[in-house]
Amino acid sequence: MTASGTDTIFSKPRYRTAASPQPARRRLLVAQDAACAVPLLDHPAPALLLSLGGELAADIQQERFPSPAALYLRLQLLLEQAEVGTRLYVVGDETFVWHVYRLARHAGLLGDEIELIKSGARRRLYCVHCATFQDIGEEGEANCSGCGVRLLVREHFSQRLGAYMGVCLDPSRPYGEDRP
Amino acid sequence: MPVVMKPLETYRDDFTFRNSPQAIARFPFPFPEDSYMYSVNLEPANGGASGSVFEHWFDIDEHYVSEMAERARVLERDPGRCLVMPHMAQAAWDSLEMLMEHLAADYPEHFELQRDGDRWTWINRPLGIEQHFTFGDPATLPCEPLEYITRQAQGDFAVLDQRDGDLFMDAGMVTCPADWSIKFDAGMSFKQWHAPVPLAPQMGVFDRALKYLLNIQVGQPVRRLNWTMTINPRLDTSSETFHEWGHERGLVTPENVARLVHLRVELQFMPRLPRSNALLFGIRTYLISLEELATNPAWACRLHRVLRDLPEVIADYKGLTLYRQTVVDWLSQFDPEVRAA
Amino acid sequence: MSALMEVRVCAVRQLTPVVREFTFEAAEGQLPGFSSGSHVQVLMPLGERTLRNAYSLLGDPADSTRYRIAVRLQDASRGGSRYLHERVAVGDRLQLSRPHNLFPLHSQASHHVLVAGGIGITPFMAYIAELQARGASFELHYAFRGRLTDAYVDELAERLGDRLHAYDSSAGQRLDLAALLAGQPLGTHLYACGPQRLLDGLREQARALGWPDGRVHWEAFAAPEPGLAFRVELARSGQRIEVPADLSLLEALEAAGVEVPNLCRGGVCGQCATRYLAGAVEHRDHYLDEAQRADSLMPCVSRGGCASALLLDL
Numbered sequence: 001m002t003a004s005g006t007d008t009i010f011s012k013p014r015y016r017t018a019a020s021p022q023p024a025r026r027r028l029l030v031a032q033d034a035a036c037a038v039p040l041l042d043h044p045a046p047a048l049l050l051s052l053g054g055e056l057a058a059d060i061q062q063e064r065f066p067s068p069a070a071l072y073l074r075l076q077l078l079l080e081q082a083e084v085g086t087r088l089y090v091v092g093d094e095t096f097v098w099h100v101y102r103l104a105r106h107a108g109l110l111g112d113e114i115e116l117i118k119s120g121a122r123r124r125l126y127c128v129h130c131a132t133f134q135d136i137g138e139e140g141e142a143n144c145s146g147c148g149v150r151l152l153v154r155e156h157f158s159q160r161l162g163a164y165m166g167v168c169l170d171p172s173r174p175y176g177e178d179r180p
Numbered sequence: 181m182p183v184v185m186k187p188l189e190t191y192r193d194d195f196t197f198r199n200s201p202q203a204i205a206r207f208p209f210p211f212p213e214d215s216y217m218y219s220v221n222l223e224p225a226n227g228g229a230s231g232s233v234f235e236h237w238f239d240i241d242e243h244y245v246s247e248m249a250e251r252a253r254v255l256e257r258d259p260g261r262c263l264v265m266p267h268m269a270q271a272a273w274d275s276l277e278m279l280m281e282h283l284a285a286d287y288p289e290h291f292e293l294q295r296d297g298d299r300w301t302w303i304n305r306p307l308g309i310e311q312h313f314t315f316g317d318p319a320t321l322p323c324e325p326l327e328y329i330t331r332q333a334q335g336d337f338a339v340l341d342q343r344d345g346d347l348f349m350d351a352g353m354v355t356c357p358a359d360w361s362i363k364f365d366a367g368m369s370f371k372q373w374h375a376p377v378p379l380a381p382q383m384g385v386f387d388r389a390l391k392y393l394l395n396i397q398v399g400q401p402v403r404r405l406n407w408t409m410t411i412n413p414r415l416d417t418s419s420e421t422f423h424e425w426g427h428e429r430g431l432v433t434p435e436n437v438a439r440l441v442h443l444r445v446e447l448q449f450m451p452r453l454p455r456s457n458a459l460l461f462g463i464r465t466y467l468i469s470l471e472e473l474a475t476n477p478a479w480a481c482r483l484h485r486v487l488r489d490l491p492e493v494i495a496d497y498k499g500l501t502l503y504r505q506t507v508v509d510w511l512s513q514f515d516p517e518v519r520a521a
Numbered sequence: 522m523s524a525l526m527e528v529r530v531c532a533v534r535q536l537t538p539v540v541r542e543f544t545f546e547a548a549e550g551q552l553p554g555f556s557s558g559s560h561v562q563v564l565m566p567l568g569e570r571t572l573r574n575a576y577s578l579l580g581d582p583a584d585s586t587r588y589r590i591a592v593r594l595q596d597a598s599r600g601g602s603r604y605l606h607e608r609v610a611v612g613d614r615l616q617l618s619r620p621h622n623l624f625p626l627h628s629q630a631s632h633h634v635l636v637a638g639g640i641g642i643t644p645f646m647a648y649i650a651e652l653q654a655r656g657a658s659f660e661l662h663y664a665f666r667g668r669l670t671d672a673y674v675d676e677l678a679e680r681l682g683d684r685l686h687a688y689d690s691s692a693g694q695r696l697d698l699a700a701l702l703a704g705q706p707l708g709t710h711l712y713a714c715g716p717q718r719l720l721d722g723l724r725e726q727a728r729a730l731g732w733p734d735g736r737v738h739w740e741a742f743a744a745p746e747p748g749l750a751f752r753v754e755l756a757r758s759g760q761r762i763e764v765p766a767d768l769s770l771l772e773a774l775e776a777a778g779v780e781v782p783n784l785c786r787g788g789v790c791g792q793c794a795t796r797y798l799a800g801a802v803e804h805r806d807h808y809l810d811e812a813q814r815a816d817s818l819m820p821c822v823s824r825g826g827c828a829s830a831l832l833l834d835l
Binding site for chain 3: 080084085099109113
């Protein structure tokens with residue numbers, strides 16, 4: 001899932017727009033909104049779709065969960081029983097897909113066995129000064145909800161934290177006001 | 181020649197850190213030419229001249245006690261600066277063994293290691309430590325083994341797991357980084373954690389460097405020098421504390437430039453850890469004020485030309501933009517070509 | 522290139538009619554530590570030339586006071602395995618390179634499947650010591666010919682119990698790759714060492730079953746095979762070198778005093794890749810792609826044609 005290319009920095013994630021043709025014995029789909037899983041249906045035989053809502057008119061087994069926590073727990077149980085040959089496809093905003101990604105890596109899937117499709121603007125920001133996480137949208141600046149420092153949202157991304165790095169925008173005015 | 185350690189100096193607040201003439205003489209001036217561009221400047225680390233910073237694998241100098249006190253202060257406030265993922269436990273012991281063996285062999289007046297099978301005794305005289313422990317048993321040390329030994333060794337240390345044809349920063353002790361964060365970069369691959377560096381990725385520098393590092397063999401370490409500049413002799417220029425020190429870049433004036441601005445040189449040293457196959461990535465930082473540096477006019481002249489002609493994107497990345505002109509102006513007095521013009 | 526170490530042969534054991542085990546200790550000082558999967562190059566003085574073969578270290582990595590290797594006598598030997606089998610005895614001194622690991626355990630695996638064919642068991646002897654010390658989950662699949670290439674099989678049966686799956690071809694037992702790959706939990710990594718057809722079969726089966734290459738690690742038997750004699754010319758120095766049929770290009774260069782960085786000497790690590798400017802090349806490596814082969818070759822295994830001299834950028 002890492003970027004390569006010269007226009008954007010290497011650590012910034014890149015996302016797929018459709019499933020890859022990699023062979024798999026079992027395909028699991030996870031979607032924030034089931035309707036967004038359409039690009040993943042072209043490929044043969046997804047076994048199961050887990051979602052938080054939405055409608056998908058397709059002839060596959062679907063399970064819907066009232067909360068992300070319930071979905072994560074179900075996925076975790078599925079992966080504990082899963083065998084090599086399983087591929088995971090995740091559709092949602094960056095906060096969601098990277099949470100699922102980290103959960104799946106922890107369960108033993110390789111990065112190469114997980115395909116992420118971005119849908120939605122929400123993403124996670126990590127304040128490098130106080131280690132607080134918060135959700136933001138596409139904006140390039142934010143106030144840290146933990147320490148109050150005005151943060152620049154960098155492109156530098158940590159897959160382990162599932163978050164972009166936020167660093168003090170202007171150290172002469174860390175909290176946005178004039179330095180006394 | 182035995183290392184004589186100076187009394188406690190500070191790297192913050194009143195900044196009492198100074199280099200003795202001996203420390204200036206052995207400063208690793210990093211520029212072989214009058215200009216600078218990124219390159220794969222890796223070379224075999226086969227030792228160096230007696231008394232030089234290259235002589236031993238792990239250099240100990242007059243600032244040892246002060247630097248270890250500074251590390252303890254950083255860790256007290258932010259224990260997360262030392263991080264060891266569970267699969268790096270063996271590499272942590274490997275690092276401890278390598279550091280203890282080399283420090284004891286190279287600085288017998290300061291360090292001593294006695295090994296009786298797994299029962300080891302470590303003596304660190306400058307810090308007044310005598311530790312009996314069982315090698316491989318973390319419960320017999322006061323803290324995790326990588327943290328234990330790197331609280332007693334100058335410079336930052338990253339420990340890189342080698343897998344999938346890549347290196348991953350899965351452990352480290354990083355309390356004096358040049359504007360990066362171990363807490364954020366932990367777990368990243370070699371090219372991921374270098375992603376913010378401009379120009380070099382497009383030049384293929386990291387592809388070639390990675391290939392070279394993956395093939396480092398036991399007992400055949402490599403090294404390189406890297407550099408940036410720092411305002412005040414501040415060791416902890418981490419991203420974590422940027423909001424506290426970043427404004428100092430705006431404080432440089434023609435009057436204070438020589439004392440305030442420091443050349444910061446990293447001696448990076450990369451040995452293979454034999455038992456774990458991990459790679460130790462030592463980053464030993466040396467600071468020198470422009471005033472101290474100019475006691476060697478050839479260095480001052482060369483630094484003048486390097487900074488004057490440095491590509492803007494590199495100057496920006498290194499955070500020099502605000503004060504570069506003031507430094508160049510001050511250094512120009514040491515450049516005969518400028519004086520002649 | 523790398524600093525060599527002098528060792529003394531302190532034990533020799535004939536394990537099977539074709540496999541002989543050698544134990545080395547440092548002639549002076551200490552041997553460096555090593556990680557499981559590491560190999561050393563053994564230097565063998567054969568008349569006026571020196572052959573360097575790579576062998577896996579098979580001892581317990583927790584004990585680096587001694588190194589052990591096991592050598593299979595090769596029928597098509599260029600002399601290396603025959604030299605070790607017939608000429609080397611306890612008390613002899615040999616030179617080794619420092620250990621290097623091109624086949625390490627994967628730190629992220631929670632279950633390790635080891636697949637050995639014949640003498641390919643050697644790296645796994647060190648793996649098993651390491652995995653047992655860690656209390657890690659693993660299984661060994663070992664295919665051999667009984668009473669010929671079944672080195673260590675009794676010892677392994679005793680140590681591993683039902684974690685050992687042995688396949689004796691002389692008793693008609695066959696390794697079923699599809700069965701071995703089926704039903705493995707998500708944290709599994711597979712490691713294979715053996716003849717090329719075993720490795721090829723495994724990779725093909727694994728891919729078909731949805732195993733990405735990142736889960737399958739392999740080490741080929743790394744030894745150059747003889748070919749026809751040919752000539753090379755070095756573009757920079759103007760030196761001309763004859764490469765005899767039973768010497769690799771790398772060995773011929775070394776014999777002529779030309780140092781080329783190298784590690785595996787078997788066409789897999791890429792370290793010795795060298796540019797050539799003219800001449801026909803018989804590429805035998807597993808590292809360079811087609812585009813790279815247009816101007817590079819790996820002298821540890823690849824050879825020139827006999828029609829015209831090969832011009833190297835050295």
